Amino acid sequence: MEGIYEGSGTEFVRRSVADVMATSAIKDTLSPEDLGERIRISREAAGRTQAETAEAIGVARTTLVAMEKGVRRIKIGELQLIARFLNTSVNALVRKEAVHVELMPKFRRLSENEEKSVADAAEMMAQLVKADVELEALLGVEHVRNLPPERRILAGDVRQQAEQHALELRHWLGLGLAPIADIMSLLELQMGVRVYARGLAGKISGLFAFDEQVGACILLNAKHPLDRRTQTAAHELGHLVATRGDAEVYDIDELESSREEKYANAFARGFLTPAQAVRQKFEEVTAGAASLTRRHVIVLAHYFHVSREALVRRLEELQLTKRGTWDWFVQNGNITDEQARQVLGDAVQSDRLKDDAVRTVSLKTSLLAFEAAQRGLLSEGQIGRLLHLDRIEVRDLLMDVGAEESGANAATSILR
């Protein structure tokens, strides 16, 4: 290597650029229509209008419209400006395997404040989903999808329909009346739903989205306790069963008055706490007692893996206790975690998703990204862009997985 810089840099022998370009067949380029569609989706995800984007790249709005429709060829310099304006890269926009799907909700009756936090959460879910789907496609990982049969909400009492559909789904899943200890795993493993948990704005408990290309996706608020997240997951499952093709993907506490939301809430109650199972267990636990005690509530809520409030409200709904029972508990010192500990002991329930949510990238996605880097499928820059990490974070992620892998040898090889 010594002396390689004798003379000037221009002595460095190079083939002509035309030659290089000719021999490096640019395969897998997108059609103008597909490219335009990707730009439109990215622009809308970034919350930018056509007018703003057109101005940023120095063209008329009508030109940008033509670009998005695929009728005006986009020059590479224009693509760079667009990518920069939308906080992405040209490669992320045009790479063949890149996933560009619309998972943004359409809002209804949301205040400006709420709209922003829901939009942020929806964008977060879209980013998580897009990264996983692209990584799976690159690595040839098949995502098993086994969605339950769709049920439409018909005229009449939505609560009755929801209870019935929840029971039907239980039978379809082979659950009978058994309590559901880990609904997130049930969604992931038995139905192939993509479930994520991340810290979201307090008012948002969860989001649901469905897209033919990527399937059903649920994002839950990792800041909420496990029993509340379980309730939310069951609520989103209600949307999956009845309204997966609809645009409504939000779930905000205040918005419970629509038929779809009432249905999803009733579905969650019916799915997690089936009426027959609750009545049966209630008989056993209360054992002829004259009044409902905190201990009863704690034991039953623990049995069904729901919050104490959800359990009492379900008892009220099933007329096993008077309306207003939960409110009475709240007004009279509530039912505290300490009381629950006294009844149940110190056993701490594992909270896999919450643990995962504090990581910059989930364990599963980290492993996929590491494998893609190992196989030379993605570069450091591409992984950073895909997972929204900076370079040092990417290096950390690849290093952490790599360190664990360094002991692997023939004895640990996977048989395929």
Place this chain on the structure above:
Amino acid sequence: MRQPLFFGNRQVRLVADTSVIINLNATGRASEILRALNIMLQASVVVKDELVVDRNNGRHDSGLAADLVAGGLLEFHDFDLDGEGLFESLVMGSAEATLDDGEAATLAHAISSGLPAVIDERKANRIAAERFPDLKLLSTADLLSSEILIASLGAEAVAAAVFNALRDARMAVPEVHHLWIVDLLGERVLDCRSLPASLRARP
């Protein structure tokens, strides 16, 4: 311990990738290193943009790069016509055959300007070797391994610079450089998680 890649008495122009500028900044002595080696870095304006946004960890590589520019050690360049075409060919296509914009811009600028590229990223090196077999490729570690640096800054200062880049920027080091780095750093390699575990296990 190292081959004399640089001679100090004649300026060498190199095209640097984003990750290389991050690594050099992390040494804490980027200006001294470049001056000692008499290197003038060039980088694409795409790299300049990446340095601005690549700061989740509170780093300020953009500011440090601006210091290098002010010191006459780094220049940012727009594409010429050839470079633009090459860039397009490096970002468009399947994931496996393409690079993200900064990496692609670095290779495109190096080819169109006829200068060697300094790039640490493994896939970028693979693609460059396949598509541009005549392009000279270097790594940050190649720069840091020069005897001139030891002569100019002293062994301890170089060791500290290398250690900082490894610890703070998780600099990737090609295998050819492992031995001299272990010799130079001694016990400190234990704290360098970007080095292979086998090196860090040495007594």
